[in-house]
Amino acid sequence: MIRVGIVGGAGYTGGELLRILVHHPDVVIAFVNSKSNAGNSVWEVHHDLIGDTDLKFSSELSDNIDVLFLCLGHGDSSKFINDNPSYFVNREFKIIDLSQDFRIHTSFQTDNQFIYGLPELNREKIKQANNIANPGCFATCIQLGLLPLASISALNDEVHLTAITGSTGAGQKPTETTHFSWRANNLSVYKAFDHQHLKEIKQSLNQLQPGFDKEINFIPYRGDFPRGIIANMHIKINQGIEELYELYEQYFKNHPFAIVTRKNPDLKQVINTNKAIIYLEKHNDYLLIISCIDNLVKGASGQAVQNMNIMFGSDETAGLKLKSLGY
Numbered sequence: 001m002i003r004v005g006i007v008g009g010a011g012y013t014g015g016e017l018l019r020i021l022v023h024h025p026d027v028v029i030a031f032v033n034s035k036s037n038a039g040n041s042v043w044e045v046h047h048d049l050i051g052d053t054d055l056k057f058s059s060e061l062s063d064n065i066d067v068l069f070l071c072l073g074h075g076d077s078s079k080f081i082n083d084n085p086s087y088f089v090n091r092e093f094k095i096i097d098l099s100q101d102f103r104i105h106t107s108f109q110t111d112n113q114f115i116y117g118l119p120e121l122n123r124e125k126i127k128q129a130n131n132i133a134n135p136g137c138f139a140t141c142i143q144l145g146l147l148p149l150a151s152i153s154a155l156n157d158e159v160h161l162t163a164i165t166g167s168t169g170a171g172q173k174p175t176e177t178t179h180f181s182w183r184a185n186n187l188s189v190y191k192a193f194d195h196q197h198l199k200e201i202k203q204s205l206n207q208l209q210p211g212f213d214k215e216i217n218f219i220p221y222r223g224d225f226p227r228g229i230i231a232n233m234h235i236k237i238n239q240g241i242e243e244l245y246e247l248y249e250q251y252f253k254n255h256p257f258a259i260v261t262r263k264n265p266d267l268k269q270v271i272n273t274n275k276a277i278i279y280l281e282k283h284n285d286y287l288l289i290i291s292c293i294d295n296l297v298k299g300a301s302g303q304a305v306q307n308m309n310i311m312f313g314s315d316e317t318a319g320l321k322l323k324s325l326g327y
Helices: 010-023 075-083 119-128 138-152 197-209 241-251 297-312
Strands: 002-005 025-031 067-072 094-097 114-116 131-133 161-164 215-222 229-236 258-261 274-285 287-295
Touching: 002 010, 010 025, 010 297, 067 131, 067 297, 075 215, 094 297, 114 119, 114 197, 119 138, 119 197, 119 297, 131 297, 138 161, 138 241, 138 274, 138 287, 138 297, 197 297, 241 258, 241 274, 287 297
Parallel strands: 002 025, 002 067, 067 094, 094 131, 114 131, 161 215, 258 274
Antiparallel strands: 161 229, 229 287, 274 287
């Protein structure tokens, strides 16, 4: 069994991780750390877990684990590691970090390299990794739409991109733009052309297509729904639609959660699942790519568990055969 520790278990990604891991056939949860909730039952914070687990939040850390999940805010994971040096000295456990702190190669200098944990790009590296930087939610959705093109160096023009995300992507703490009364029946653009996930997207595209330097013109939207991301991208491409479908199907053939479809997808098809659904259309010289994921599952905690499965040689799909909401 894989002994798991979780730091930051009271937030959205921590809750989603717990929902998956309490039913994972190969996992024992050793502790869930949360200073603000220490002593409280997990289900008192994540109400839907009532009857599923008797775990309580703890303020203590144990090193009797195989893997540590860091479900902390951006900037807090690196701070947590720096503030607890004795806990990490001579450690024998692996780390999977869900923040953005270690995703960019030059963002944090450490003796232990963090591998960028997108299985559809780095599965072989993940197998050997001790530390994983879990990708961002927008970055996951968008990269899965573009990586097959980068694999044949076909990204030779600007990429035009819009994507809409649910309110859980902004985290659990209420803000002016996440309150229900503001978000409901509303849409808004934010961080146009300057979203933080662009750095990791460009880093991955350069991994497959060295020298990629075209603009990615990204317009993110806040959606009036809790969870999920749907992105549409278009770029000038010479290849015909059948050749492109063959490329995408071949690229993802050994990746169990990336599904290439010939029917325009709905966001509901991926909600509460670890699936990524990708769809293509050709319009004259332009290729339209539609990609959709659940931002809390494939875009965060589900992908983190997928990475854990790969690292420990488990079935990649273990604990992740989740069902969508349907209709």
